Amino acid sequence: MGTHRNTQSTPTTQTATTQAARSASGRALILHPVLRGTEDDRSPEASLEEAVGLAAAIDLAVAHAAVVKVSQPRPATLLGGGAVEQYAALMEEAREAGDAIDLVIVDHGLSPVQQRNLERAFKAKVIDRTGLILEIFGERARTHEGQLQVELAALSYQKSRLVRSWTHLERQRGGFGFLGGPGESQLEMDRRLIGDRIIKIKKELGEVRRTRGLHRKARAKVPYPVVALVGYTNAGKSTLFNRMAGADVFAKDLLFATLDPTMRSIRLPTGRTVILSDTVGFISDLPTHLVAAFRATLEEVEAADIILHVRDIAHADSEAQKADVEAILRGLGIDPEHDPRVVEVANKIDLLEAEDHDAAIRRTARADGACAVSAATGEGLDGLFGILDRRVTAGREVVEMDVEHADGATLAWLYAHGEVLDRRDDDHHARLQVAIEPALLARMERQREKRVSA
Structure with a gap:
C-alpha cells in the first residue's frame, strides 16, 4: 500500500x-x-x-x-x-x-x-x-509584519473551509490553532467576521507596503545597492547571511528556521557599502495564500540590485529545489536565466565528496555570475565578494577630482560612495582618481554647488 x-x-x-x-x-x-x-x-x-x-x-x-x-x-x-x-x-x-x-x-x-x-x-x-x-x-513570525502576513494567509485558508474554531486571540504566540492550543473555547467564526479581519489586515499590510516603499526611496537616495538572498528553505541562507554580515541571525538545520526578513549593511573588499537582505525560504507547492500574503516581503526581492540564489548543492534534490525557486522568481517577474541581477551560489560544498567538491568549483568558475561556497567554513566567500564587487561597480567611470583639504565632506563622501584608486596631496588640495557611478557623481556635484552658493 x-x-x-x-x-x-x-x-x-x-x-x-x-x-x-x-x-x-x-x-x-x-x-x-x-x-x-x-x-x-x-x-x-x-x-x-x-x-x-x-x-x-x-x-x-x-x-x-x-x-x-x-x-x-x-x-x-x-x-x-x-x-x-x-x-x-x-x-x-x-x-x-x-x-x-x-x-x-x-x-x-x-x-x-x-x-x-x-x-x-x-x-x-x-x-x-x-x-x-x-x-x-x-x-516563526516575530515581527509585526510577519505576523500580519501569516495571519492573513491563515484567515484566507480558514475562510474557504468555514472555520470550526478560532483560537488565535487566546494564544500567547505562535501557530494558528490547526494543532490545538490553550483556551480552546471553540468560538464559532463566520465568514463575515473573518472577512472583516482580512480587510483590516490588508489595510495594515498596505501601510507596511507603503513604508517599505519609502524605505526603498530613502536607500535609493543614499544610495546603497541591495543584495537579496533567496533560496529553498534550509539551503543555508541565514548561515551565509551571518558569515557575510558578521551577524547572529538564528540559523539552524530546520526547514523555515527563520521567517522574517533581516537586513544588514556590509562593506565589500573595495570599500563599497551594500545592504544584505535575508528573505523567507521557498518550498515546493508553496500555498498560494502564503505567496499572496508575503507579497510585501517579496517586493524586496523584486527591487533588489543583486539577487543571490542560494542552493544546497549537496542535497539530493538540489535541481528540483532550484526549479521551485526559479518558478517563484518568475512569478515575481524575474527571469533567473536572463536577469543579470541573479547570481547562483552553490552552497554547502563542504558536504560534498572531494571529486564533487572540485567539480562544483570548476563548474561555477566557468559560469558567468555563479560561485561555489561553504557558508559553514567560509570557503569561496572571497569569490562571492569579488562577484558582488564587480556587479555593484559595473558602469562606473574613472574620473579625476581636485578637492580642497578643507572640503572634508566631499572627501568623505567620495570614499564612502566611490572607489579611490589613487590620491596625491599638496599643501591645499587632494588630487583623486575615483571610480564612481555617473549618477552619483552628478548628485555630488549638485550638492557641492549648493554648498558654495549658500
Whole structure:
C-alpha cells in the first residue's frame, strides 16, 4: 500500500503555547500521497522526508511516516478506501497499546470534506500540507509584519473551509490553532467576521507596503545597492547571511528556521557599502495564500540590485529545489536565466565528496555570475565578494577630482560612495582618481554647488 518509515523524535525546548499544543496533538502520523499520473522531479521518499522535516520544524513527534500510492483519488477522502482502513487500524492499535497518535498530516491539499471524513475515520485531528506550513509560519513570525502576513494567509485558508474554531486571540504566540492550543473555547467564526479581519489586515499590510516603499526611496537616495538572498528553505541562507554580515541571525538545520526578513549593511573588499537582505525560504507547492500574503516581503526581492540564489548543492534534490525557486522568481517577474541581477551560489560544498567538491568549483568558475561556497567554513566567500564587487561597480567611470583639504565632506563622501584608486596631496588640495557611478557623481556635484552658493 505504501512505503513506510518509522521515526521517533523528542520535543526539545518549546514555548508555553507550543507545549500545550503538543500535549494535545502528541504523536503524529505523516502520509505522503502519490497520485497516479502526476509528475514530480522528486522521489516520493524525498518528498516524505521533507514532510517529516516540516513536522520537526515545530517539534512534532513523528511516530510513523509513509508514502501512499493513490491510483484513483476519492472525492470523499483523497486516499483509497484500503489505505484509509489500513491507517485507521494502525491508529487504533496505537491507542490500544497506550501510544495514541493524535495528529495525522496529509502531505497534500485536502478539501474541507476530505479533511472532515478523514478525521472521522482516523478519530484524530487531520491537517494538510497548507495547514502544516501555516502552523510553522505562525510560530516563526516575530515581527509585526510577519505576523500580519501569516495571519492573513491563515484567515484566507480558514475562510474557504468555514472555520470550526478560532483560537488565535487566546494564544500567547505562535501557530494558528490547526494543532490545538490553550483556551480552546471553540468560538464559532463566520465568514463575515473573518472577512472583516482580512480587510483590516490588508489595510495594515498596505501601510507596511507603503513604508517599505519609502524605505526603498530613502536607500535609493543614499544610495546603497541591495543584495537579496533567496533560496529553498534550509539551503543555508541565514548561515551565509551571518558569515557575510558578521551577524547572529538564528540559523539552524530546520526547514523555515527563520521567517522574517533581516537586513544588514556590509562593506565589500573595495570599500563599497551594500545592504544584505535575508528573505523567507521557498518550498515546493508553496500555498498560494502564503505567496499572496508575503507579497510585501517579496517586493524586496523584486527591487533588489543583486539577487543571490542560494542552493544546497549537496542535497539530493538540489535541481528540483532550484526549479521551485526559479518558478517563484518568475512569478515575481524575474527571469533567473536572463536577469543579470541573479547570481547562483552553490552552497554547502563542504558536504560534498572531494571529486564533487572540485567539480562544483570548476563548474561555477566557468559560469558567468555563479560561485561555489561553504557558508559553514567560509570557503569561496572571497569569490562571492569579488562577484558582488564587480556587479555593484559595473558602469562606473574613472574620473579625476581636485578637492580642497578643507572640503572634508566631499572627501568623505567620495570614499564612502566611490572607489579611490589613487590620491596625491599638496599643501591645499587632494588630487583623486575615483571610480564612481555617473549618477552619483552628478548628485555630488549638485550638492557641492549648493554648498558654495549658500
